[in-house]
Amino acid sequence: MKKYNFNAGPSILPREVIEATANACLDFNGSGLSLMEISHRAKDFQPVVDEAVALFKELLEIPEGYAVIFLGGGASLQFCQVPYNFLEKKAAYLNTGVWAKKAIKEAKLFGEVVEVASSADSNYTFIPKDYVIPADADYFHITTNNTIYGTEIRKELDSPVPMIADMSSDIFSRPVDVSKYNCIYGGAQKNLSMAGVTFVIVKEDALGKVSRQIPTMLDYRTHVDKGSMFNTPPVVPIYCALQNLKWIKANGGVTAMDKRANERAAILYDEIDRNKLFRGTVQTEDRSVMNICFVMNDEYKDLEAEFMAFATQKGMVGVKGHRSVGGFRASCYNAMSVEGVKALVETMQEFEKAH
Numbered sequence: 486m487k488k489y490n491f492n493a494g495p496s497i498l499p500r501e502v503i504e505a506t507a508n509a510c511l512d513f514n515g516s517g518l519s520l521m522e523i524s525h526r527a528k529d530f531q532p533v534v535d536e537a538v539a540l541f542k543e544l545l546e547i548p549e550g551y552a553v554i555f556l557g558g559g560a561s562l563q564f565c566q567v568p569y570n571f572l573e574k575k576a577a578y579l580n581t582g583v584w585a586k587k588a589i590k591e592a593k594l595f596g597e598v599v600e601v602a603s604s605a606d607s608n609y610t611f612i613p614k615d616y617v618i619p620a621d622a623d624y625f626h627i628t629t630n631n632t633i634y635g636t637e638i639r640k641e642l643d644s645p646v647p648m649i650a651d652m653s654s655d656i657f658s659r660p661v662d663v664s665k666y667n668c669i670y671g672g673a674q675k676n677l678s679m680a681g682v683t684f685v686i687v688k689e690d691a692l693g694k695v696s697r698q699i700p701t702m703l704d705y706r707t708h709v710d711k712g713s714m715f716n717t718p719p720v721v722p723i724y725c726a727l728q729n730l731k732w733i734k735a736n737g738g739v740t741a742m743d744k745r746a747n748e749r750a751a752i753l754y755d756e757i758d759r760n761k762l763f764r765g766t767v768q769t770e771d772r773s774v775m776n777i778c779f780v781m782n783d784e785y786k787d788l789e790a791e792f793m794a795f796a797t798q799k800g801m802v803g804v805k806g807h808r809s810v811g812g813f814r815a816s817c818y819n820a821m822s823v824e825g826v827k828a829l830v831e832t833m834q835e836f837e838k839a840h
């Protein structure tokens with residue numbers, strides 16, 4: 486039976502991307518060696534990094550003066566690396582969920598943190614709108630897509646200070662005005678590649694402004710200067726990212742990804758709103774097009790486990806909601822087809838008919 490992968494992360498990747506990566510693991514560029522066995526400094530591998538950086542810049546229309554680097558440590562390490570490099574006195578953070586909260590916790594180790602607004606009291610079911618960003622903050626940090634709760638900031642915000650964003654789960658799903666940001670980062674395993682690499686887009690002249698000493702490995706400058714080759718980078722995940730960037734380009738770039746994401750989300754949210762068994766969990770205008778969260782309506786609560794089993798039997802993988810929200814979550818990253826979403830909708834309709 487055909488399986489549809491709605492996992493939140495690590496998550497779905499285009500089949501071609503997985504196959505190209507698997508083939509390179511067996512034989513890299515006809516060298517008779519595996520991608521896993523070659524030096525990251527081999528002359529064949531440097532073009533992989535160079536091409537990945539070039540495609541990052543092309544697809545996101547990154548302006549001059551920005552560098553793209555590939556690091557280890559996941560988005561979670563960026564929660565401390567960002568303030569290490571950018572927080573001199575004060576930073577502003579928008580608290581839209583667990584990931585934002587973790588970023589705030591780390592930033593507090595480096596200076597004053599102003600939490601400009603929070604939707605914690607409503608279990609993060611909306612994106613706060615009315616708040617003041619202190620004009621003397623070094624930066625304003627946001628989490629553009631809240632993977633766990635299914636809320637998203639999809640329109641660029643206005644900020645009196647440069648922004649920094651965790652875009653782990655919506656990078657390459659839409660055009661981004663990179664010029665508004667000093668830094669954009671994310672783990673790869675949601676919408677870019679397999680797990681193991683972290684991307685960082687950084688404005689070069691925003692570096693070197695803090696007075697503290699930064700350990701070599703945590704200084705963005707180190708990796709910018711060495712083109713992600715200061716130490717051994719995660720070679721296979723970078724190769725996989727390159728394959729996916731090529732796939733995105735071949736499929737129309739971020740504008741097409743945006744269109745597809747909106748199309749998928751509309752189909753699924755329409756069904757959630759129509760189906761008597763289900764309801765969405767977040768405020769309508771803040772609904773994420775990447776992670777679509779829903780629960781059973783109160784009068785049908787006891788059918789939850791039964792629906793999970795039914796959906797699994799129909800080939801739907803990974804639709805269980807995060808434990809802090811409950812219910813269901815269908816993550817619809819770039820590689821998810823409209824057909825996959827329609828299959829989930831049919832599953833919901835069949836289940837409704839049976840009840």
Ligand SMILES: *Cc1c(COP(=O)(O)O)cnc(C)c1O
Binds near residue numbers: 651
């Ligand atoms: C998954 C996720 C993270 C954590 O990423 P790691 O690479 O596992 O550290 C951080 N932020 C957001 C928005 C995420 O979705």
